Amino acid sequence: MDSHKFIKKVTKKLRRLQYILNKETGAVSSSTPTQNLAICNVGQINGLTEATIVEAFKQYGPLERVLLIPGKSCAFLSYKSVVSATRAFEDANGKLNIAQDEKPAYLSYVESLPESKNDKIWDRLPPGLTIIENFVTEAEEAMLLSLCMFEDDVNSMKHRQVKHYGYEFRYDINNVDKDKPLSEKIPQECDVLWRRLNIDFRPDQLTINHYKPGQGIPAHIDTHSAFEDPILSLSLNSAVVMEFKQKETICVLLPQRSLAIISGECRYDWTHAIIPRKYDFYYTSNECNSFKRDTRVSFTFRKILRGECSCNYKLNCDSYAKNLERIDHTLATKLESQHVHEVYEDIAGHFSDTRHKPWPNVLDFLKTFKTGSILVDIGCGNGKYFGYNREIFETIVARINLIFQVGMDRSFKLNELCKGRGFEIFTGNCLNLPLKNNTADGVISIAVIHHLATKERRLKALTEITRILRPGGLALIYVWAKQQMKNQEKSTYIKQDRKNRKSTDEEIRGASTDEIFVVDGISLPVHINRTDFNHSDVLVPWKLKSENLSKAQTFLRFYHVFEEGELDNLCEEIPEIT
Template sequence: MELDGTEQRSQKLSKAEKKLRQKQMKARHTLWKHEGIECVSYPTKSLVIANGGLGNGVSRCQLLCAVEDCGPVEALLMPPDKPYSFVKYATLDDAKRAYSSLNGNEIKVEDSIQSVVLYLNFVEKVPQEDMPSPALPPGLNIIEDLVSPEEERQLLESIDWAEDEVLPSTQKSLKHRRVKHFGYEFQYDNNNIDRDRPLPGGLPDIFNTFLEKCLNMGYIKNKPDQLTVNQYEPGQGIPPHIDTHSAFEDEITSLSLGAEIVMDFKHPDGQTLAVMLPQRSLLVMSGESRYLWTHGITPRKFDVVQASEGQRVGTVTADIGDLTLNKRGTRTSFTFRKVRRSPCNCPYPSVCDSQRKDPAPSFPGNERDASELEKKYVHDVYEEIATHFSSTRHSPWPRVVEFLKTLPYGAVVADVGCGNGKYLGVNKDLYMFGCDRSKTLVDICGEKGFQAFVGDALSVPIRSGSCDACISIAVIHHFSTVERRLMTLCELARLLRPGGRALIYVWALEQEYNKQKSKYLKGKRAGKEKAEERISNTGVDTGGSGCRDSVHPNEDMCQLSTHQFLPDELPIHTNRTSFGSQDLLVPWHLKDGTKQNAKQAKFHHPPANSSNVGVCAPVFHRYYHVFCEGELEQLCKGLNGISVQESYYDQGNWCVVLEKQ
């Protein structure tokens, strides 16, 4: 019997409602599994809104407009960097109306062609965190409205970015910002200045006048003789760093003109602070904030900031409840320093280059340093340990297999950083090929009958838009700067056709997350998987500018949510302990019967490991940047034309699935 038009529409509507309900329940399950947010099956005044959060580009203004259409709102809580929010209505009827009308609604992400779909579920109450605003790092001071709008205009106009004939060495175009120097040129190859080669002309008169004003008002104690001007477009930033102790005196000041910005400060003990630098404000760093804390600007187009009075609602007045997204503008910073003429004797010898006696591997300060670090502590190491490494890597990770099994018949798939090729043969219905920096590992792939070639994840020799999918399993954490990590993501995006997807795994700082531990935390054997090698080698599946997959199976790890960063030395990780830094060297104990020769000495650090390894078991050290929660997802959101389809935690890894629009 044929259905009439009314019955057909009714049946179609029923299917749409069923699909919406399934997605709503999936969102509910995800919130519970990954965030511990418990939803209830009965109506309440409070709801959690999946996909409607600062973490996936929804601003407070956008969400407030949507929820207020359903009735008066008592509270709107938007946790920083989270893809969900909480809303509390004045009445139960208003909450039920929102549940019915907003579920499945789309909101367009600001400054993007992407949209997100909202899924609402009831919760018992909106969590309120009455947390006081954190204090600034010791020695940090911010003076607001130091210059007038007219003075701001004059200072900005004094910088001629087109000028390069008279003083060509003072103006450069860096990859991620424009920069110009006065007094002395800052040398990015060694993060220092040449005291014997001052630039002609010194500081322009307009800046001398400004500095005299700061001295007279007591904001600074000494007059600087070096100025670096940086211009940041939205989406640009600068990696976390500490200005070289031996190069400059204690006091460093920075004037922010053109736009406000959020600057991130990090202490070696893991404490992090996001500090708003208002437009026309002066930042003064001295003492601990100058010598011990790193400071940097995350490359993104929006900052999470305090909401204005008009964007606040109800009774939630704590910092966490008053956050919103603020679109960045073009900011020009004027950073003033005084060149140091004698060694630094600050009370922080562990991070002071003047006082440190023993040279150690250091965090790269420029592109050349980064490339050399990765060559020595990633590429060369994996070439030496390739045979032993491959012998310990057998079983593909289930969720990577699941991703590959979902791809259509005949899909072209690139495994960027394929290692020994253990994913290349997972799905025989795909056309898969791999690339890796290690020639020995590529040869092992060839011996298995897989198609693979030597290549760098920074520049894959494959035509743009030629792949239906890409995987990058435990690769990007081997790149030593945020710029190079972003470049690898851009390269993956370039390879994809429109609609193509990429799966990315990186090591997680948090080795225990929401009661989910790494698979090997307890040292259990799975058949004859050589758990001994996994434990002794910190369980790492890794690789060069494209390698490996797996986790860090350390025992008794604490869950860490912050970033400890040693600005100069790269610490050597101690096996079976918690990660103490996001940037570190991880040991690999080479077993007997594998490749050993004199070249190993240049990677071997006897003082760190000689107590438990003999002459025949050298220790190699590999560089890692372990990602904290939300870091990989945030980095991916900086890609043009790419949407984050899914993010999750899997056995000590942070993982994302991307789709090309």
């Protein structure tokens, strides 16, 4: 094909691709050269990687940035100069076969690179991570590598070969058997490392991993109860990029012969992973770079933890989870008594003052019931669904008594408030409802069973609701959700501010993140109001209304916030629920 026909073909194809590019990413194509290029017909969704882009385009000049957008079949790169971008465009457009099925990539100048919420961070380290470059010499590297000539006696894993000293780390249970030390201890040749570090740390467990190019490790956090803090990882024979992730992703280059000290927050609260690939891509302060991985050998040194972990990072702590499992029926009763029942007695009046407007979905549910239906409100609080519901039905059908409604709550003071408003109320516990089988046509339980401390008790409450429902009866149950983000949209709970939130005075924004011992050595974290939930079992503050805010009393209510699908799974355990 002559050059004229080739240019005509590429230009025609680019018009369509540029339109799609703008529609999907907002990137604006430029008819004049810029330092920014778009790869219009291949991206992350087609298997393109940053390293592939750098390897293909670095020959034309220093790269400043490379951008892949998740789920899109396009990519972007930015040179330090327009001259370099022009050289790349003229030489590679329609000729560079990096698109799917080795087809050519089509390039376009763009005014700027689009914003991406999924950008990885390269210019800082996670809190608690230290990288010491050239920690060992080339001679020491060769000596250490000679200790691990992998033969048939080493374990072979899907992603790498591995050998243990001191204690075996069992990947099937993600822990060590602390009572079964290995006969092979950490080689004495490693002693020089501790003297060089000059810290009070002497490991007794070593894992040597042998990674071939293209191999990696899945994202994980080293088991809290297995090892002390810190964990040391020495990279030999090849560099690698490791990804650390918490709420954001930080990419860190581990140079050959460097030592990574993983401590504190990074050790306990950030996952780390090595992406399986043969080329790595990374940023320096000046430009983008890539390199081909060689066989990498890592020496990971740890010290066995005697006893349980006592860290402050409970979300991923197996010792903390084990601690919560100790909450049996007796402890759960004590916890609920102190941090649910007693609290609502203390805050009943103030709580009622802040609970007036019914939730629309609940009212819509109540409207579906026919004349003569019996409705039960389990945990009715101040009875806000009773008065409002009665007005609706009396307006629709002139003062005919359509529905008999009865409510139940554990709080004596809230029940007194309901009785004062003329509602039919009784005192009871959702775990043992004082009602006959097949009594109700409908049940509502709004923000109640999340106050129960164990799965068994939450399941019991659902079973009781099922028991009092007639065949074909309906129940509407609300609980607090742990995830406060859906479809990239923050929940009302997170978004509410002082302008649109009437209950500000009683709720603490600046609550402590400390832990509180509740019953028999069990401790729970204190949640910060109007923020994401980091734990499933928490204490939520309520600040009692007072004229003197500095002297206002704070109460802590227990909540079990539900994971997505958790309530559905509980319901599936009850055969009568369909």
